[in-house]
Amino acid sequence: MSEEFQFRLSPRWRSRETTFMQWTDDQSARVREFLDNVNLDALAEMTQDIFQQPCVVSQNFARGACAIVFEIALKNGDPIVARLSPPSITPTFRSTSSEYKTKNYAAWLRYLRTHTDIPVPEVYDACAISKNAIRAPYILMQAIVGRNLLDHGTRLAIYPIPDEKRLKLFHNLASLMAQAYRCQFTAIGGLEMCPNTGQFAIVSSQNFDGSPFNSAKDYYHCVANNIEACFHNYRTSTDPEVKAHSIFLPWIAKRMVMELEFGTSGIDRGPFALCHEDWAFHNLILGDDYKINGIIDWEFAMALPLDALPRVPIFMMPPYSAADTSAEAERLVQYRREFNEISRCYIEKEAPNFPQPYLHSNLEDLDLDIRTTRALFLDEDRRTVALESLRWAIFFEYPTDRLGFEEILVRAVFGPKTTLREAFKIMEDDLGEGTAFLQKGDLENGEKDWLWYWENGQVTPHAKGS
Incomplete structure (x- = not known):
């Protein structure tokens, strides 16, 4: 006792x-x-x-x-x-x-x-x-003694931290992320320690069939297959929005792997770097002086391809809703200032410590576009945009939570001038007749076959052939 x-x-x-x-x-x-x-x-x-x-x-x-x-x-x-x-x-x-x-x-x-x-x-x-x-x-x-960033009181929890302390925190975090990325391995997967020898080895990750992978290309194909499996049960849904997402997102993921040739660059065979997979405010434990006392929740950590590493910590996400009011618009401006600040800290001050892919970050505009359903600006680094979009595409559990991704994903994969209608035509060619959400009518306009398309964030019907 x-x-x-x-x-x-x-x-x-x-x-x-x-x-x-x-x-x-x-x-x-x-x-x-x-x-x-x-x-x-x-x-x-x-x-x-x-x-x-x-x-x-x-x-x-x-x-x-x-x-x-x-x-x-x-x-x-x-x-x-x-x-x-x-x-x-x-x-x-x-x-x-x-x-x-x-x-x-x-x-x-x-x-x-x-x-x-x-x-x-x-x-x-x-x-x-x-x-x-x-x-x-x-x-x-x-x-680990301290408080996580979530305890500091706001959705973007760095704001209550004094300016001079916040910049120091950015440097502290950037240095720790750089250390993690310098932990490099010859395979993609989870980690296991042999209890007898104390030696570490990359092993299969339960989220990824066929792992550990020896090539980045195999990993990306598995990600696309995971997305397809995630949405499989929704394909028979009677809700046209759910059904639309369950067909569109798996298809765009596979086209992404093919069009952007993930895994075919010089880093296809490694090295592969440690990625926490959840650098988030709730996993950073801070002391009274805002120094990081500990980082927790490593259960999903993996060795991943260098170009799959996160570009800035996930807790820098903008708000979930569009800027419908002047107050929301003001907040978005404030978020953008914070993005600029952390970008300067990471890229100018910590660049020598990071793998080269880190230096090409589009998260500032990408996240703002996703969270406000605006996709008006994407620069030439479509690979980064596509990768981070794909992370968001599989982040939520239910298809209707993915509003706002379609245009971003299409432009990232096929180029900034591609329209949704053009992308749906490619999808119909790929998937075959009737897979673009074909629905037999008894609709108000008579006995016609209708196709459901995604346009401007909503499903709209078009008479087949129109």
Whole structure:
């Protein structure tokens, strides 16, 4: 039994009921079932054996999309955390097994602590399977003290940070990203550490059939196939918008691989660099001086082709809605200033540390265009635009969330002057008769066959042959 002693709970840890309020009923039910099965007494006993001192496991927890995290207080020493991996809380095509996520996360943490100065938690123990005393996959690791950027209070959380501190934060983050990208490998995939030798090896990533890949081209073909699989079940939808997206996005992804010849450049055979896959404000833990104390959530980290690496951190995203009001327009101007500032910091100050593809960034205009459904400006670097567009195309779970991508994707793949109608003609030629959302009428205008096309962000009908 754990010895009784007093400890102060960190403010981010919440009660079960408070946390469940943030989920749907179905999500809450899955997590409740998982937590009811977890043996916290066994977790306390295991921790006590490892550290040879009394401990207390909090009944409250923090949660993310892929994890439930409990704080553990030691009688003598800094707090630690137990990261438990339940079945997927929010299933998407990226949903991977708890075993894979736990094994991959622990391996990357151990690799980074031995090969870089990137601040990540120390791993004390890990088990990727549920058949253990705790009855859940877990990582017992160091607690990173501080607050994440999300705690600073706004959607784009860097604004409350003083100017002089913010620029220092940009340099700090750029330096850490450069270190990650200098971790380079001969294959594309996840990471595994041999428990007997301590050696690291790139292995299959559960999100990508056929991995580990030895060529970038194989990786990009797999991405296109993943998108097709993601939308497969929506092709029979009676909702024309859903059906339109379920056909258009997989098709444009495959044309993207072919037209832009991904993987055929000099980097096709590597080297391949470490990519966190979620450089986001909620995964950066800051100290009181705004220095980055730690970077967390490496479960989806992979070795990827250099031209697939993110160009600036994802937390720089503009707002989701169009600038319908003067206040929104003012915010977009402010976002653009911030993009310019971080671009200067990364490109002018940190360029020598980054792989060459990083220097050709279009995220500023690309993200502003996507989030405001404006695609009026795309420069000649269509490859970068297409890659980042594709990231957004698979980011959301449901097809109707992808409004605003069509024109950007078409222009990125076929050139800035290509119209949607021209792209749909290419699609119809590729996919065959009737696949451009053909619908038999009994419509108001008589017995005609109609084609559903995407135009100006909405589905509109056209009489076949018109």
